[in-house]
Amino acid sequence: MTEQTVAQQQTAPQQTPAALADAPVLAHVVRGGFVESAHRASLVATAADGSPLLALGGVDDPVFPRSSNKPLQALAMVRHGLVLEPELLALACSSHSGEDFHLEGVRRILSGAGLTEADLQNTPDFPYDAQEQDRWRREGREKSSLAQNCSGKHAAMLATCVVNGWDTATYRDPSHPLQQAMEQTLAELAGEPVAAMAVDGCGAPVMAVSLAGLARAFGRLASAEEGTHERTIADAIRRHPAYLGGTRRDVTALIEGTPGLIAKDGAEAVYAVGLADGRGIALKVADGGQRARPVILAAAMRRLGIESEAFGTLESAPVLGHGEPVGAVVAVGL
Template identity: 65%
Template sequence: MSVHLAPPSTNSVSAALADAPIVAHVVRDGFVESVHHGTAVVTAPDGSVELEIGDSSGAVFPRSSSKPLQALAMVRSGLATDGHLLSLACASHSGEDFHVEGAREILAGAGLTEADLQNTPDYPYDESARIGWIASGRPRQSIAQNCSGKHASMLATCVVNGWDLATYRDPAHPLQVAVAETVRELTGAEPSAVAVDGCGAPIHAVPLRALARSFGRLAAATEGPEAKITRAIRDFPEYLGGTHRDVTALIRGVDGLVAKDGAEAVYAVGLPDGRGIAVKVADGTSRARSVLLAAVLRRIGVGSEDVLAVLEHQPVLGHGQPVGSVVAVGV
């Protein structure tokens, strides 16, 4: 029996995707092989739009770019974690040894074990760490998955408040209600959809410009839980990403900046003057994400050549050798 699926209605497609302009070319030996469409926005300290490529009013799932907001809700709810472990709470970590041990430390501090984690079991994200993990005969495990720091911290927040551990991923759970309230407050937007993220926790759809606005507010904070979050990210960027990650290099390379990359080609940045930046590649391909962000940063005069070069480094390979690159256009 054949099954025919109707094409999705145009109304169901976010404005950030439906009419997004071309923002990157994939160039192989001088020939444009593919193109990527995308949207980018820079918000001013007052939250207004300062620069826009495409329509940033359309809703997107921020994916892991939401993690600093989720961690903020945890801190507001009594999570006492600080420093490198709080940065790990905001992380999509690479699964290096220090990440895994950090997640275990969060769990142990709350009297919990790896068995309490409900994030999706996986191998480490970092290639070397993944190869070593598999070579040692270990299976996919929740502790190795890139969201284990967030999930360990969610569980620790539940312990502080006496909330149920078994249902902590449920959108109606007090923890997730607090996360949703924080998302509304920081973004200034009502989520238009709630879905299950890759790790199993809820994720909220907000306009791309609202995501940028939230990061500007975080980065400009000088006191309170917001400043605690940003201080942890700035002081321990290797826990937020990993030894070889571009988000780690970006945070290290620009004073006062906070940033978080996300799946499906989302990237969010906050600057200490209160400006926010968010980008989304329409097809979800990560190879154009950092290239688009670098072009926006270059346009507004943020970042050294060394830092921007890390973001722009997306070589196209032929027979294992660089024969081209992904380049930003129209930004």
Template identity: 50%
Template sequence: MTSPTPISEPSQESSPSPDSAAAAQSAVPPVLAEVVRSGFVEGRHRGSLVVLAADGSVEWALGDAAAPVFPRSANKPMQAAAVLRAGLDLSGERLALAAASHSGESFHLDLVRTMLAEHGLTADQLQTPPDLPLDPEESERYLASGRVRERLTMNCSGKHTAMLAACALNGWPLGSYLVQDHPLQQLVLDGVRTASGEDVAHIGTDGCGAPLMSLSLTGLARAFRHFVAAEPGTPERRVADAMRAHPEYVAGTRRPDTWLMQALPGTLSKMGAEAVQALALPDGRALAFKIDDGATRTLGPVLARVLRRMGVDAPVLSRIEDAPLLGGAARVGEIRAAF
């Protein structure tokens, strides 16, 4: 994301005009969350967000929803749809895992191993960086058992397994499946453009090594709406249906995306690293936001506030917005939405 224009202190010789001062101020993203400790606001997190109406128009926004961002793992539904377009026949838990940032729980890792074996692949062919389970509790158990970082344990291993399987099916090179001009990654790029309704301004490399296509927040929200509204049987709808039917495979048993999709039937929700969140409701309304400093601790409070402003009323919102701050072992504050 483009950094906001710095605001310089005016010199005595030359003060900024009212118009230029207003322009500089408008470039500073709004505060979306506050860090409150012992009744004192000790920190603020700025960012941008957008909410789409059921017809896909922008209903309201804060900050700059038109600037490109890297959606990170919020792009995974589009990557999963690409493997279906490549001819790979996945469904159910397997397709949900192909769109997952899984927690590394035993049922996640067991299914990745099963999928590799089903397609004649091995964990050594995964080009994910060796990692620990994403979930802190699973990571502690993993280390306590004496194991070390593995490629299979990395939270994107389901996606990479599906990508490798699609390449094997088509006779495409396996060793270069993450290269930007690989046939599979070109399918991903086409799918991102189609779902978002916009071109890709930047292509980078994600934490897992896969090509990463930028979108505006409006384009990201539009893509999630596209998946929910797609015709049954299309790759996009198949991915959305699998994620919503098996949300525990998309995230994990202790993750907000799972809780939301379980508690709000028909909802499609996916977070991404560096504090990105996208969600579409079954009525076609959608949202996306990005916290500029990448603080993922803000995601739950901000998402709950946006959903309430959209008229959603469900106990799960209290669960996801609870982000306590501790002083010693006692709760002394919280991360809270500030808009």
């Protein structure tokens, strides 16, 4: 897509997408036995051949997967010559928490390409993790591109540009060879063309596919054969989930607690999962609220017969009254 096309899409009037408008209620917020709020979500699970196993809501219409696209973007980078140690490759797929080992890993990616933090173009921010952010604020530290949760991806994008002799100053431009390669890879694994493009929170392009396409892509990534670039990405995520998320993140617990699984959370309440047998799961909470996302995913996994030691973490969503649990966010309709 051209820069002009992206600009036109940003200003064009839009109808409510089916993934939002047709989403059923899949979670209740219960306070003292009373349903206080409800979250609508669309969810799909696909078989190894890409066919639907479970479909709730508008799963064939496009959404922005946001950071759930990152493992697929990293695949494009590896296909175009990026070579990183496994933990750094997981960091390239990450929305990291901003812990010290994450920041050191980003510095390693940059230095390996002869670059520095000054080359990063992602939006400066505090660390994503609440404890790390509190520490930064106490120490009087300012927002930085290094600390922002997408710095691993941006460092890897820059390193890929260096490998290929591509311009590093314009790597976020949709017409840049790097972004074109990412668009092609996403379309290939999703089995459908990219439907829309816009600017993500970090400043890089974000590309839309359907939830069904996202689930297919993750199933293909997770079931890839030994020796393929896809398997390289999947193994890095499985072996180093803390680099993908952080030590206090539900996505880390999910990967650690479920053999063969890969996953990536995304902003605006997106979650994508791939299993070693080729099944994929993708969901989008219609209102973008994150609190229902892990609860709904756990319920879907249970329905599909997937066992995980992470269910306790995913389903821990207490509703508080005067600082004490008086209810919970619970899945319904699954």
